[in-house]
Structures are given as C-alpha cells and as structure tokens.
Amino acid sequence: MTDTLTRQLREQFTRSDLLFALLAGLVGVAGSYAVAGYTRQFIVAPIDAMVVRLTPGAIVAFMIQNVGEQGHLIHIAMSFGIATALLAGVALLGLVAARRLGRPVAGVLLAGVLSWGVTAAITAEPALAIGAAGPVTVFTAVGATPLAAPEHDPSRRRALVSGAGALTFVGLSIGLGRLAGGSTDDSGDDLEPADEDVAALMEEADGKSLDIAGDIPGLVSTFDEFYNVDIAEFDPDLSAEDWSLTFAGEVGEEREVTFDDLQALPTERRFVTLRCVGEDLNGHKLDTAVWTGTPIKPLLEEVDPGGECGCAMLRAEDDYFVQFPIEALEDGFLAWGMNGQSLPQSHGHPVRVLIPGHWGETNVKWLSEIELLEEEMDGYWEQRGWHGTGPVNTVAKLWSDTMLENGNFEVAGHAYAGTRGIERVEVSIDGGDTWADAELSDPLPGDDVWRQWRYEFEPEESHEVVVRAIDGEGNLQTEEESDSFPSGASGWVSKTVNPMDAMGN
Ligand SMILES: Nc1nc2c(c(=O)[nH]1)N[C@H]1C(S)=C(S)[C@@H](COP(=O)(O)O)O[C@H]1N2
Numbered sequence: 385m386t387d388t389l390t391r392q393l394r395e396q397f398t399r400s401d402l403l404f405a406l407l408a409g410l411v412g413v414a415g416s417y418a419v420a421g422y423t424r425q426f427i428v429a430p431i432d433a434m435v436v437r438l439t440p441g442a443i444v445a446f447m448i449q450n451v452g453e454q455g456h457l458i459h460i461a462m463s464f465g466i467a468t469a470l471l472a473g474v475a476l477l478g479l480v481a482a483r484r485l486g487r488p489v490a491g492v493l494l495a496g497v498l499s500w501g502v503t504a505a506i507t508a509e510p511a512l513a514i515g516a517a518g519p520v521t522v523f524t525a526v527g528a529t530p531l532a533a534p535e536h537d538p539s540r541r542r543a544l545v546s547g548a549g550a551l552t553f554v555g556l557s558i559g560l561g562r563l564a565g566g567s568t569d570d571s572g573d574d575l576e577p578a579d580e581d582v583a584a585l586m587e588e589a590d591g592k593s594l595d596i597a598g599d600i601p602g603l604v605s606t607f608d609e610f611y612n613v614d615i616a617e618f619d620p621d622l623s624a625e626d627w628s629l630t631f632a633g634e635v636g637e638e639r640e641v642t643f644d645d646l647q648a649l650p651t652e653r654r655f656v657t658l659r660c661v662g663e664d665l666n667g668h669k670l671d672t673a674v675w676t677g678t679p680i681k682p683l684l685e686e687v688d689p690g691g692e693c694g695c696a697m698l699r700a701e702d703d704y705f706v707q708f709p710i711e712a713l714e715d716g717f718l719a720w721g722m723n724g725q726s727l728p729q730s731h732g733h734p735v736r737v738l739i740p741g742h743w744g745e746t747n748v749k750w751l752s753e754i755e756l757l758e759e760e761m762d763g764y765w766e767q768r769g770w771h772g773t774g775p776v777n778t779v780a781k782l783w784s785d786t787m788l789e790n791g792n793f794e795v796a797g798h799a800y801a802g803t804r805g806i807e808r809v810e811v812s813i814d815g816g817d818t819w820a821d822a823e824l825s826d827p828l829p830g831d832d833v834w835r836q837w838r839y840e841f842e843p844e845e846s847h848e849v850v851v852r853a854i855d856g857e858g859n860l861q862t863e864e865e866s867d868s869f870p871s872g873a874s875g876w877v878s879k880t881v882n883p884m885d886a887m888g889n
Pocket residue numbers: 610611612613614615616658659660661700701702704730731732743744745746747748749750751
C-alpha cells in the first residue's frame with residue numbers, strides 16, 4: 385500500500401524537481417527576510433506564533449526544564465522548516481503542473497501566484513509577499529525550463545550552479561534583511577517632554593548603588609542588562625497611535641482606552657523590580673527599572689468590575705494571556721516609559737502592566753485587553769504547568785566574587801522579596817556555621833524594589849559562601865531547595881570560592 389503510494393508519488397516528480405523545489409523554498413524564505421527583516425512581516429514570524437500557540441503544554445514544560453533557552457532555537461528552526469516546506473511545496477506543485485500540462489510557463493505562473501498568495505495570507509502583507517514570490521518563481525522557472533528541451537539538460541552542472549545561486553541569494557538577503565528589520569535598535573526614544581523626574585530618580589539610584597568591584601548591575605538595570613522573556617520569537621510591532629486597551633467581560637460598562645487617554649491621566653514614576661519564576665535560584669532574570677505610567681485602579685473603578693471569581697484575564701498582542709486576582713491588578717501600573725525612554729519594543733511597546741510583588745509573568749507586555757471573568761481560567765504558563773501568578777519568593781543573589789586590591793575578598797549581589805521588601809542580608813563564609821550582616825544599599829522609594837548587598841572579608845584558601853535574606857516582615861528566606869518549575873526556585877545560594885587562586889591570576 386505504502387509502496388504503491390510512494391511509486392505513484394515518484395511518478396509525479398523527479399529528483400531534480402525536488403531539488404529545485406527545495407531551493408525555491410529556501411530562496412523564498414530568504415527573499416521574504418530580505419524585504420521584511422526580522423519583523424512580524426517576515427513569513428517565518430506568523431508561523432512561529434502559530435507554533436508557539438499549538439505546542440502542547442507538556443512539551444513546553446519538558447523543553448523549559450530540559451532544554452532551557454535553546455527551546456527558542458528549536459521553535460524557530462521548526463518555523464523556518466515549515467515556511468521553507470510550504471514554499472517548496474508550492475514550487476513542486478508548479479513543476480509537476482509544468483510537466484503534466486507540457487507547458488512550463490503555466491507551471492511557473494502557478495508557483496508564482498501560489499507562493500505570493502500563501503505568503504500574503506500568512507503575513508497579511510501583499511506587497512512584501514513579492515519578496516518571497518519573486519525568487520520562488522525564478523527558481524521554479526529554472527527547474528521547469530529544461531522540460532522544453534530535455535536534451536540540453538546537463539543536470540549535475542545545472543544543479544550546482546543553481547545551488548550556488550541560491551546560496552548567494554540567501555547571503556544577500558541576510559544582508560538586506562538586517563537593513564530592513566529594525567530589530568537591532570531596541571531601546572525607545574526619549575520621553576517627550578524630557579522627563580526630569582525620571583532623571584532625578586535614576587540619579588538617586590546611582591547614588592545609592594553600592595561601590596561593588598565586581599561587574600553587576602547597579603540599582604537600575606540598563607537596557608542591555610534588563611532580562612527578556614517572550615513566548616514568541618518575534619515581538620509585536622505596535623505604534624502608540626494604533627494601540628488601545630479594552631476592558632471587557634464582567635464589567636458594568638465596556639471601555640476602550642487609547643494611548644492619548646492614558647497620557648491624560650496622572651503620570652507617576654516608579655521603581656519596580658521584575659523576576660521570572662522560571663529562572664534558576666542564582667539566575668539573572670531579575671532586574672529593576674524606573675517606569676513611567678499611570679495606576680490602573682481609577683480605570684478599573686470606572687468600568688465597575690463584577691464576576692464571581694474576582695479575577696481577570698489579561699491578554700496581549702502576541703497571544704499571551706495570564707489570569708490573576710483583581711486584588712493584585714488594582715495595585716498595578718500601566719507603563720509606557722522605561723528609564724526615561726518610551727517602552728522598548730522588547731519590553732512591551734507601547735504599554736505594559738506592572739504588578740507589584742508578583743512573578744514576572746503577570747507583567748503583561750503589548751497589553752490589549754483586560755477581561756473580567758466569571759470563573760478562573762488558566763493563563764498561558766499555567767496551561768503549561770507553572771504556578772507563577774502569585775507573589776515572588778524571597779531571594780539573595782550571589783552575583784560577584786572579587787579579590788580586592790586591599791587583599792580582602794568581596795562577595796556581592798542583589799536581594800528581592802517583592803512587596804515584603806528586604807530588611808537584611810546575611811552572609812556565611814564557612815558553609816553556614818556562622819553568619820554576619822552584609823552591607824545593604826539604602827532603600828529606594830517604592831514598595832517593590834530590590835536592594836544591593838556587599839560583604840568583604842579577609843580570605844583564607846577556600847570558603848563556602850552562603851547568602852540568605854530576611855524580608856521586611858522578618859521572615860528568613862527558606863532554606864528548602866526546589867527547582868524553578870513549577871513555583872519558582874527556593875533555597876539559599878551558595879558558592880565555593882578560592883580567593884588565593886583568584887589572587888594568583
Ligand atoms: N505579552 C507578553 N507579556 C509577557 C510575556 C510574554 O511572553 N508576552 N512574558 C512574561 C514573563 S514570563 C516575564 S518574566 C516578563 C518579562 O518581562 P521583560 O521581558 O520585560 O523582562 O514579561 C511577562 N509578560
């Protein structure tokens with residue numbers, strides 16, 4: 385049965401057809417990249433979004449635990465594969481039609497029109513779709529041409545030349561795509577009018593940052609330092625003018641808020657720290673910025689939320705969604721500025737939510753809708769097994785250990801406990817037998833901000849350094865160790881350091 389099927393298929397096209405179809409698929413994807421760059425107009429982008437949506441939760445959870453950051457690469461490779469296969473399939477159809485009809489031109493036209501149609505349908509960009517359709521058409525034509533005169537088909541040579549041509553085209557396209565896509569310049573423009581209040585806060589943070597010899601962030605993370613977690617490979621590309629936020633579901637009155645509406649509300653600047661539930665205990669998905677925006681509460685009160693569960697689903701333009709209690713949302717902040725610039729694309733341009741003291745995943749970027757619910761529903765990550773919508777765990781990070789010129793050894797890092805605040809950080813240099821207080825940075829204004837700590841000691845050969853924080857309610861950071869999945873990593877960060885080795889370097 386399969387045998388006859390394979391045979392039948394084989395009768396439809398030759399090995400040369402397959403080769404040219406594959407080349408056409410590759411140059412089609414490359415051509416799309418050449419005109420669109422690494423943006424949502426690139427044919428791979430919507431496919432990636434679909435892959436993200438359709439990947440079953442169990443697989444995503446497995447990938448996060450076992451594959452980690454490379455998971456994104458696997459996703460994107462799959463999406464590239466699908467895009468290439470789609471365009472190659474269209475080219476193959478054209479080649480088969482060319483032979484069947486005995487009219488190469490008809491087959492080539494078919495491949496051209498279909499590749500344009502498929503790309504336009506996927507990207508919703510009819511004009512840019514020519515970037516993919518052009519090269520697909522050309523390579524289908526090359527593949528179909530010798531049919532007219534098979535006796536002139538030096539096929540090996542033709543395949544080599546075409547392959548080289550395709551590679552050259554892909555190379556050129558990568559160069560062009562880099563120019564076309566604005567993905568490199570990530571940071572936004574300066575806020576208008578120049579925001580002196582932000583400047584003053586940044587200066588305050590600078591002044592309060594400890595003098596740490598090791599290379600770690602200050603009290604405000606720079607755009608380069610600030611971590612990023614995105615479910616999609618391609619960030620939504622939204623303009624402030626076209627953006628709006630809808631309050632829907634169990635509300636007394638539906639309401640749509642535009643960017644201008646937001647700007648007309650009282651503007652505040654806040655230090656807010658974000659931490660991802662998926663990070664390792666001593667990981668670096670913990671950062672702080674000065675955010676410009678407006679509180680959510682007055683808007684919520686206007687729409688008069690109802691609903692049994694007292695909960696809301698927040699949705700975003702990348703099809704991200706997360707649900708948590710209105711109680712937490714009420715303390716939230718709608719931010720359009722970060723460190724004195726308009727919100728960068730990768731951090732949710734033009735508007736994101738900040739929920740004090742809760743895990744990063746509640747801080748929805750590219751926010752589009754707040755739906756008040758009747759009953760609880762899982763969010764994107766909850767569907768995939770995570771429990772990351774509640775308050776953050778307390779943590780003291782050990783991010784640097786440095787031999788100082790004065791012969792002492794310095795250990796340092798940041799500590800964070802959400803809205804509970806950090807009261808104290810303790811350091812042990814003997815594996816937890818004895819403890820001493822670390823130097824702490826003066827607190828910054830705000831009720832959801834990390835602090836820096838630093839500890840200096842006269843070193844011996846080797847030390848097991850352990851750090852732990854005490855939050856503002858007097859609770860000691862839990863010693864019990866757990867993985868980040870599903871509720872955030874716990875335990876005390878420890879590290880064996882060999883100061884004398886360091887000195888030898
Ligand atoms: N729309 C949208 N919002 C999102 C995410 C996302 O993928 N899409 N990721 C969430 C997660 S898991 C975290 S930890 C934070 C990260 O914010 P950042 O990328 O600005 O650091 O954003 C949250 N908000």
